[in-house]
Amino acid sequence: SREWHILARPKGWPKEEDFALREVEIPELADGQILVRNLFLSVDPAMRGRMNDVESYTPPFALNEPMHGGAVGRVVASRSDAFAVGDNVQHWLGWREYSVVEGRGAGAVKVDADLAPLSAYLGVLGMPGLTAWAGLLDIASFREGDAVFVSGAAGAVGSQVGQIARLKGASRVIGSAGSADKVALLVDEYGFDAAFNYKDGPVAEQLAKAAPEGIDVYFDNVGGEHLEAAIGALHTHGRVAMCGAIAQYNATEPTPAPRNLALSIGKRLRLQGFIVIDSFGRRDEFLTEVGGWLRTGELKYRETVVEGIENNLSALLGMLRGENTGKMVVALPE
Ligand code: NDP
Numbered sequence: 030s031r032e033w034h035i036l037a038r039p040k041g042w043p044k045e046e047d048f049a050l051r052e053v054e055i056p057e058l059a060d061g062q063i064l065v066r067n068l069f070l071s072v073d074p075a076m077r078g079r080m081n082d083v084e085s086y087t088p089p090f091a092l093n094e095p096m097h098g099g100a101v102g103r104v105v106a107s108r109s110d111a112f113a114v115g116d117n118v119q120h121w122l123g124w125r126e127y128s129v130v131e132g133r134g135a136g137a138v139k140v141d142a143d144l145a146p147l148s149a150y151l152g153v154l155g156m157p158g159l160t161a162w163a164g165l166l167d168i169a170s171f172r173e174g175d176a177v178f179v180s181g182a183a184g185a186v187g188s189q190v191g192q193i194a195r196l197k198g199a200s201r202v203i204g205s206a207g208s209a210d211k212v213a214l215l216v217d218e219y220g221f222d223a224a225f226n227y228k229d230g231p232v233a234e235q236l237a238k239a240a241p242e243g244i245d246v247y248f249d250n251v252g253g254e255h256l257e258a259a260i261g262a263l264h265t266h267g268r269v270a271m272c273g274a275i276a277q278y279n280a281t282e283p284t285p286a287p288r289n290l291a292l293s294i295g296k297r298l299r300l301q302g303f304i305v306i307d308s309f310g311r312r313d314e315f316l317t318e319v320g321g322w323l324r325t326g327e328l329k330y331r332e333t334v335v336e337g338i339e340n341n342l343s344a345l346l347g348m349l350r351g352e353n354t355g356k357m358v359v360a361l362p363e
Pocket of ligand 1: 185355
C-alpha cells in the first residue's frame with residue numbers, strides 16, 4: 030500500500046520535495062479494527078495548517094509519518110462487529126491506499142451509496158457540507174430575510190452556504206469567487222442573486238455594487254480584504270461566521286486587513302469563529318435536510334476529481350490555488 034509522508038515543514042507554498050509517496054506493508058488487524066480500501070481521498074485547506082508545527086484544534090502532521098485526511102472507501106477485512114466486508118465507510122485516515130481504522134468510536138461511519146455517489150461524503154454530504162450548514166444556521170444565526178454574502182463561494186463549503194441561504198429564504202445571496210466561470214456558475218446554476226470575481230477590482234467596491242443595501246450575514250472563507258469589505262457592508266447587529274482565512278494560509282507575513290475592525294463596535298457586530306468538529310453531533314439532522322434537497326434537486330454541487338494517489342499533493346496545491354470548482358477529491362481505482 031502506498032501512503033504520503035511529510036518530510037519537512039513548508040514555509041510559504043509547500044514544495045514537492047517536502048513530501049514523499051512511500052510503499053508500506055499493511056499491518057495485521059487488531060481486534061476491533063477494519064481494513065478499508067480507499068476509493069476517494071479528500072484534500073482540504075486545513076491540511077496546510079497541519080503542516081506547520083503549531084498546536085491547533087488538531088495536532089500537526091508528524092514528520093516521516095503518514096498524513097491524515099477525510100477518505101471514503103470499502104471495507105475489505107473486518108475484526109469489528111460494527112462493520113462487514115463490503116460496507117462503504119467514511120473515515121479520517123486518508124492520504125493512503127489502504128487504511129486500518131478503529132471500528133468503534135468516531136473512527137469511521139457508514140455511508141449510503143444509494144443517496145449519493147460515494148465522493149459526495151467528502152463534500153456536500155460530508156465535513157464541508159456540515160461546515161456550511163452549521164456555520165450558516167448555528168454560528169451566523171441565519172434568519173429568513175437576511176442578506177448573505179459568502180466568499181470562496183464556488184468552493185465546497187461556499188457553494189453550499191449560498192444555496193442553503195437561498196433555500197431558507199434569504200432576501201439576497203451574494204458570492205465572490207476567483208474566475209468568470211465560477212461567477213457565472215453561482216448565478217446561473219446555484220441561484221445566487223449576484224456574484225463577482227474578487228480579482229477584477231477592490232472587494233469593497235464590488236460588494237457595494239452587488240449588495241447596495243448592505244448585508245446581514247457574512248460567511249468568511251477567505252479573511253483579509255474580504256473580511257474588511259464585509260465589515261464595511263454589514264448592517265447593525267450583523268453576524269459573521271469566521272470559517273476560514275484561505276487568503277493567508279501560505280502567507281509568510283501577517284495580513285494587514287481588516288483595518289476597519291473597530292466598526293464592529295458601533296455596528297454591534299458578532300464575529301464568531303467555529304470548528305465543524307463541534308457540530309458532528311448534528312450529522313444525522315444535517316444529512317436528513319441536505320440529503321432531502323439533493324433528492325429533490327433543489328441543491329446542486331460540483332466536484333473536481335483528480336485521478337490517482339500520486340497526484341494527491343498536486344490536488345491539494347491546486348485546490349489552494351483555486352483550480353477546483355466545488356469539492357476537490359482524489360479518486361483511486363476500485
Ligand atoms: P474550497 O473548495 O473553497 O477550495 C478553496 C478555494 O479557496 C479555492 O478553490 C479558491 O477559489 C479559494 N482561494 C484560494 N486562495 C484564495 C485567495 N487568496 N482569496 C480568495 N479565495 C481564495 O475549500 P473548502 O470549501 O474546503 O474550504 C473553504 C474554507 O472553509 C477554507 O477557508 C477552509 O479553511 C474553511 N473550512 C473551515 C472549517 C471549519 O471547521 N472552520 C471546516 C472546513 C473548511 P477561487 O478560485 O474562488 O479563488
